Amino acid sequence: MVFAGTVLAEAIGVEDGKNVCQTQSYGPEARGGASRSDLVVSSGEIYYPKPLKLDLLLALTQEACDTYFPALKEDGVLIVDSGLVDQLPDHKVHGFPFTQIARDQIGTSMVANIIALGAIAALTKIVSRKGLLEAIKKRAPKGTEERNLKAAQLGFELTQRKKRARKKR
Amino acid sequence: MVFAGTVLAEAIGVEDGKNVCQTQSYGPEARGGASRSDLVVSSGEIYYPKPLKLDLLLALTQEACDTYFPALKEDGVLIVDSGLVDQLPDHKVHGFPFTQIARDQIGTSMVANIIALGAIAALTKIVSRKGLLEAIKKRAPKGTEERNLKAAQLGFELTQRKKRARKKR
Amino acid sequence: MADQTAKTQVSTKQKAEEEKVHVFEAWCKRCEICVAFCPTGALTSDKDGFPVLTYPEKCTQCGMCELRCPDFAIAVRPREKKESKKGSS
Amino acid sequence: MADQTAKTQVSTKQKAEEEKVHVFEAWCKRCEICVAFCPTGALTSDKDGFPVLTYPEKCTQCGMCELRCPDFAIAVRPREKKESKKGSS
Amino acid sequence: MALLSKVTHQYLRTKKQFPNVWCAGCGIGTIMGAIIRAIDGLKLPQDDVVMVSGIGCSSRMPVYVDFNTLHATHGRPLAFATGVKLAQPNLKVIIITGDGDALAIGGNHFIHACRRNIDLTTILINNSTYGMTGGQVAPTTPFMKIGTTAPYGNRERSFDIAKLAIAAGAPFVARGTVYHMVQLRKLVEEAIQKKGFSLVEVISHCHTLYGRLNKEGGAIEMLKWQKEHAIPISAAGKVPPEKLRGKFLTGVLWDIDFPEYCEEYDKVMAEAQGKM
Amino acid sequence: MALLSKVTHQYLRTKKQFPNVWCAGCGIGTIMGAIIRAIDGLKLPQDDVVMVSGIGCSSRMPVYVDFNTLHATHGRPLAFATGVKLAQPNLKVIIITGDGDALAIGGNHFIHACRRNIDLTTILINNSTYGMTGGQVAPTTPFMKIGTTAPYGNRERSFDIAKLAIAAGAPFVARGTVYHMVQLRKLVEEAIQKKGFSLVEVISHCHTLYGRLNKEGGAIEMLKWQKEHAIPISAAGKVPPEKLRGKFLTGVLWDIDFPEYCEEYDKVMAEAQGKM
Amino acid sequence: MVKTTIQKRERLILGNRACAEGAIAAGCRFFAGYPITPSTEIAEVLAWELPKVGGKFIQMEDEIASLAAVIGASVAGVKSMTATSGPGFSLMQEHIGYAFMAEVPCVIVNVQRGGPSTGLPTKIAQADTMQARWGTHGDYHAIALAPSSVAECFHFTIRAFNLSEKYRTPVIVLTDEVVGHMREKVTFPESSEIKIINRMKPTVHPGWYQHFEVNPHFVSPMASFGEGYRYNITGLTHNPDGFPTARPVAIKEKLDKLKNKITHNVNDIVEIREEFMEDAHIAVFAYGIVARAARQAVHMAREKRIKAGLIQPLTVWPFPDVYMEHMLEQLDLVIVAELNQGQLIREVMRVNTGKTRVRGLNRYDSELITPDQIFQKIREEK
Amino acid sequence: MVKTTIQKRERLILGNRACAEGAIAAGCRFFAGYPITPSTEIAEVLAWELPKVGGKFIQMEDEIASLAAVIGASVAGVKSMTATSGPGFSLMQEHIGYAFMAEVPCVIVNVQRGGPSTGLPTKIAQADTMQARWGTHGDYHAIALAPSSVAECFHFTIRAFNLSEKYRTPVIVLTDEVVGHMREKVTFPESSEIKIINRMKPTVHPGWYQHFEVNPHFVSPMASFGEGYRYNITGLTHNPDGFPTARPVAIKEKLDKLKNKITHNVNDIVEIREEFMEDAHIAVFAYGIVARAARQAVHMAREKRIKAGLIQPLTVWPFPDVYMEHMLEQLDLVIVAELNQGQLIREVMRVNTGKTRVRGLNRYDSELITPDQIFQKIREEK
Ligand SMILES: Cc1ncc(C[n+]2csc(CCOP(=O)(O)OP(=O)(O)O)c2C)c(N)n1
Ligand SMILES: Cc1ncc(C[n+]2csc(CCOP(=O)(O)OP(=O)(O)O)c2C)c(N)n1
Ligand code: SF4
Ligand code: SF4
Ligand code: SF4
Ligand code: SF4
Ligand code: SF4
């Protein structure tokens, strides 16, 4: 989650030029890496570094969804991995099987969250598509740039497709 | 000096039944042993543990004599090793060549200060002769009891002899 | 460490009473070590990565998978003949 | 450590210019090591424990006493012949 | 009980602490299995067993085992254990320590425990890195290998742990691997039975960090490496020297006798009390 | 100048610090003499010499010598010296340490300095006790000898310092005695010239405490003991084994080559800068 | 090496020896330490005396290991102690925090010498006072006692063990070079006269036992290793059962417990000795050896009809907030006399509400503050 | 392993990385450390970056050795730093005292985590604040800076080096897990815009040089090893020439110098950021990360027309006594918000003369204090 959070922060902060503050929560020890990443975005100075109420929640597990949903604003956007989160809160939800798609179409579940970032760029105005792709280029570990870019594109298209599908209906 | 100070404290405190507080000053490091030993005697509670003004000063070196003489009370008693201290302050002084006597009569300069204790017992009422001897028996390291007792006796007699000599004169 | 949210149901691939080898999926982390080092190739991984005793007939109940599992998530039914002491491995 | 109040006068037992071995009493602690290990027995201790070159004729200026003195309190006049470099020991 | 084997039930704190925190495939769990089986084999009462550890992935072990467990500070488990053992010599004290714990910050306690020869059994889990803090170099990281604090390759040489322990005075020194878990159990049994300080170095793998940084593969590849590079000491004589290069010996490498400290201290007490 | 020899004048802080604090007959002063003569022999500029010590009687030495001197904390001189040397590899860094300083509280820094192989010259003054604090047992006190904290006899075994250093990775290890002060000077010279970590253990005597407690006589008797118990390594082969018992070897005990850390770090910098 | 065996009721003894004998009297049967001036005699006496009473002495490789071994021994059920001075006390800080967190009773004697750093090994200071309270990382609540005489070295060490056992927490005895190296005549009590407190033992079945049980007393019964209760001890923040937790509620509960067992028991833990305080307008606030000079000074002042009194906290930590607030009501002036650059004076100022003048009398040149200096200060400031 | 090279003015970067880059910008060319969560990234970045600029990185065997090596390197003339967290900071205490006594410039970063003991390695606390001031034995006078943002991690590390060089004393950067592990966009200055202070060098002939010269500025010029000035450094109390002394006058002179160089320069060392303090009757006193919540809270209060303001000490040590005394004159209420059980509040209470109410808002359950909590507290207490 830290990687995805960082890419998003980079995209919003440096590429799109807003102020960002990204924090994370670790498990009891450092080694495991963080399990949660928070982002505060503002065009002004950011005081308190953690979000108090969420505008957007991306939950890739049921547990995350259950835990953090209460902090989501009334009109906040909830995006979940529909393959892993089946008990959905009573809310407008965007569900995509990110992990599934990642495994099937890119061959590794590791890029699920980058697909999700693509989806965010498509669904919201939080981050620009260009900013996101630039940020990925800059932050992706050597050798993984391509697949991450592809993942973001995938997420973007996926959402567009769904939007279009919905419109058609 | 610590050994002599301790013997004297033991004699006064435990054998003679007064309150005593014995302190010492070390050189810059512990190993060398202390170079100065202070004793406060009282029949009541002892507050401040170091002597402020001295009733009795036993100085075995010129340096000690020079340094501590100013703290001696007007009517205080000064006892020096007359073999080592030749510049005497303007004061009533009891001088005996303790080190010389120790080397000559007991064969080791190490007991000079015990001879001096004997002298103190004879010259002053600070410590009883019996108490001193008992304290030496208790405190002397194994194997040195005899020579220390002998030294104390020597100090005692020496002084008596001098007193008598003086009286005769 | 990421997805160790283990499933808590017991594997139903075999009946607990009969099986030579039992996998406790709640603890299994799907490292596939048991599969990789089973001397007879009796184990394989299912699509989620959990070990399955696909070839029970090959299994000699040697116990290696149990001894090697870092997560105490696989247990082998003791062979009946030799050593009837109640005991460990 | 008790009486290291060293005398500061220079030994006058020999004239500094001529002597083979010089003792710097201000620093000498009278450990008698130089005396004990002088290979020729040229040194003895005086009544206070300071070393004295009692038998100058025995002294080979080997320098051992100087090298061994823990207090840099004894110096040996270098032999003149070999090695005229200005130097240490 | 069919789900878990008997040892698991008896010796692990199955109810509270599982699944454990270690990465999938980490060797520490396997080592824990070998240890509880050794203790089971020796029929030591659980109440009499003390397990002491420092801080690190390896040092998390005491949390899982149902003994008297002391999760101490980083590097110091041997010093804590020394106090436990000397105070209650009837307890069996086993130390679990990592290579960083035992040899970096704790190196001094390690050599002194070897020298002092108190009856402690030390299981040193050598994964060539600091796992818990994220893959920094350890005093066991080989020359030129990568760690997060040695991005250009490690320029320090690594300790030969067994050699160091023997030089420091340890009377019993053994080496095993996670791969050879049957042998490992036996080595642990022998170490526990040894009167005096005993050390079992276990070659383990941290594929998550060390393996990844050094491109040595996952747990399975690293276990294979252990298999291929371990030479039992019993066989060492028969192997031509060129085949030993780059390999390491396993088994009991050193086993001699010395007076044990607690027993010596009994003599001190006897003397002191006699003299009173 | 006739009163003091030239080395004394040139290398000692004669004006302020003398006479020194050591007990009459203590070997530390003699060792100091050997060291300054070695430095003089090597013609090292005084400005380039750094002497670092810990705390203890031995560790008082830097106060007396006219180099760049750092009297650090108890047990840690090697760690301080590591910083000095790595920061300024052109300086010659010599560490003076006691057996307690180097091997009790400082044991970890000792083995790591051996392993890391930074170009430091360590003179370890082994007097079998803690002199400065009054004669407690040290990790070098032989079994059953008396110390003020081992009134019933020491029940721990002592380190074989050279063996430990070699096992920890030191490329140069030598042993000398105060008695053999000519050899000692040579050993110190060789150690300073060695590129890499070098150790000279000097067998010294603390007659004031250790000697007295163990009834081993004064300085002269203890020097004689050194004379009688030292066997030059060159002669060791010729001496029958039974005659070696209770004796110790002197001379250069170990001398091999390894990449030195500062030089390795130069490579790291080159690589890093190339990559930039 | 001091070879006298414990004996006789009335004896001339060294402060450090009194400390060692106090430990034995309190039931201490384990000492691990590392020599350091001016504390070493404590170790030396115990090396000699402990084996006589079936106790264990061990010299460890350093101070860190010493306190580790002490904690290990205490966990194994044996009352344990170490003794050190400044540099060693600094090295022990990590393990003081561990003992506090893991609630392990043990006693640490710090015979203070001149600092900072190596400082003045054979000279006195009282400059580790704040360190005793704040030396380790994280929130810590110390108990520290400050003896001013050889007799107090004996009694305060016993009390340190009692408090440590009662509250399951490390207790520090803050003595100093002068008290430690001083000889006074002490009248020893019979052992039957000495009050000993032992840690509370669990009465529940092992299955129910929680080593860090949270209860209204803030102190959990303590089973030792090997007694049939198998539990876990850790320096990680933990639940009452001893297993690590990261739940905020559990974290707070644990840290509150650690705090409350000290702060709720200040009245039991703190002892203060007063002199002439009934009607004093001026107080000298002094602890440890300085209190003796202060006592003499207030006697001198009384002779001159100055209404001065002495407040001598025998327990320097926890600080007696309520007591001092109350006292300050009555006072115009408090002189805080310390052998440092001003440490406990900060606490007095903290509780002061501005009504009372607080003045420091500080000495840190390795010499004692004399009665006369204090008396002069009283005269100047009054 | 973070491989990005230093570049670009505007970047999203991690707090710990900002700290490392600040060090390099300040001229730090030596780092010795030992990994510990949550500080490790500082070491990891410097392992990668230092050799690029000709600096040296070394991982030592422990934290004690790390600070020792840092001191050694500084004495050899190279600006040096280490970074650690709670347990490592406790272990460094002896050497912090040494650096202070021997007047060796160096920077110590403590990325605070939950304590006491091993505590909560991946969670935040501010509970080493008092330890930073009192952790070592003997009288010690700390300088400690507390950044509240990633940008401040960069700038405060530079400032720490500058203060350290200027005053020849160790300087502590007290950051925390949240700041250290936070990413923010930082606009980096050009190196020409960064003010760098280097230690003063002696101008006298080596024969006259005194490494610890006593002068009216309390700071002595500092020659490095190898520069032709051969002097002695010791942790023993010493004369201006660096040789040990036990003379009371010299001892006092030395300790006064150490004290005065901090206390006489409080105005230069201390930086405070205020918000709405011109007319505030209520102040929130908060440092480090908590100051951000506090800033938001006082904005909330102002919206409700409550005259609240923020006092954020950027320098937590030395404590700004005079400034605070002055401020308290104006205030009815001060709320001291900290992630601990109440540490710096004691200092505020100390300087308070009783006129102002001082209230603590303390959280120590591993979570941040929120703006709302502070705002509520303002409402409750006002
Ligand atoms: C005093 C102190 N310093 C540093 C740390 C951080 N730390 C925790 S575990 C660890 C290294 C663990 O390495 P190792 O012992 O090899 O165990 P592993 O995780 O590899 O099993 C470190 C440096 C700490 N907890 N305490
Ligand atoms: C941290 C710390 N612990 C203990 C001491 C006390 N101390 C000073 S020197 C010393 C022992 C010295 O022994 P060694 O290194 O063998 O030197 P020696 O005096 O024998 O030459 C000790 C324990 C100290 N100064 N600092
Ligand atoms: S070894 Fe254990 S954890 Fe790994 S896959 Fe097999 S059963 Fe699961
Ligand atoms: S018991 Fe042996 S044969 Fe059977 S599955 Fe396990 S490892 Fe394979
Ligand atoms: S060796 Fe040196 S100190 Fe000893 S007696 Fe000879 S000159 Fe004096
Ligand atoms: S120079 Fe040699 S022979 Fe002459 S006195 Fe010295 S040791 Fe003896
Ligand atoms: S980080 Fe390494 S050592 Fe730690 S649990 Fe994971 S694989 Fe094992």
Ligand code: SF4
């Ligand atoms: S105490 Fe021992 S080591 Fe120290 S100076 Fe005296 S003889 Fe030498």
Ligand SMILES: [Mg+2]
């Ligand atoms: Mg490891």
Ligand SMILES: [Mg+2]
């Ligand atoms: Mg020694």
